[in-house]
Amino acid sequence: MAYSVVHIDEIEGAGPGGAVKFVRRRLGVEAFGINWFDVPASVPGPEHDETSTEHEDVNVIRFDPETTRQIVAGADGCTMIAVGARRGACEPRGPF
Numbered sequence: 487m488a489y490s491v492v493h494i495d496e497i498e499g500a501g502p503g504g505a506v507k508f509v510r511r512r513l514g515v516e517a518f519g520i521n522w523f524d525v526p527a528s529v530p531g532p533e534h535d536e537t538s539t540e541h542e543d544v545n546v547i548r549f550d551p552e553t554t555r556q557i558v559a560g561a562d563g564c565t566m567i568a569v570g571a572r573r574g575a576c577e578p579r580g581p582f
Contacts, residue, residue, distance in 0.1 A: 490514055494522055503529070509567075518571035523557065525564040527567030530578035 490513040497507040507522040509515075519541065525531055533556035536543065543549045545568055557564060 498528055499524070500534075505529075505531070517575065518569060520567065520569045523558050523564070523566040523568065525559035525566070526561045527561050528561055529559050529563075531559075537568075540572045542573055543570040546570070572576065 492509065492512040494507060494509070496505070497509065497512050500506050500508060503526060505523055505525050507524070509522050510518070511519045523531065533554055535554045538553040540551050542551060543555070545555070547565060549555055551573070559564060
């Protein structure tokens with residue numbers, strides 16, 4: 487059995503202000519994307535959609551690729567984990 491473990495504080499931040507940690511890359515995940523976001527207080531993230539990648543995202547709620555989304559951190563900042571993959575990339579197995 488093989489598995490990967492990474493501690494979030496060991497991943498260097500990227501993107502504007504180093505707010506994004508690319509967890510997928512460090513874990514070696516090939517089936518879906520997973521990123522960790524630490525957004526400073528009162529700083530909006532980039533408004534975007536995933537039409538070009540066809541990714542569905544889950545951020546407590548699910549977004550269609552065409553849905554525009556934007557993080558806006560509150561006074562205490564925001565930490566968010568985003569998981570995404572192209573539609574149809576997952577082949578459900580079992581009864582669930």
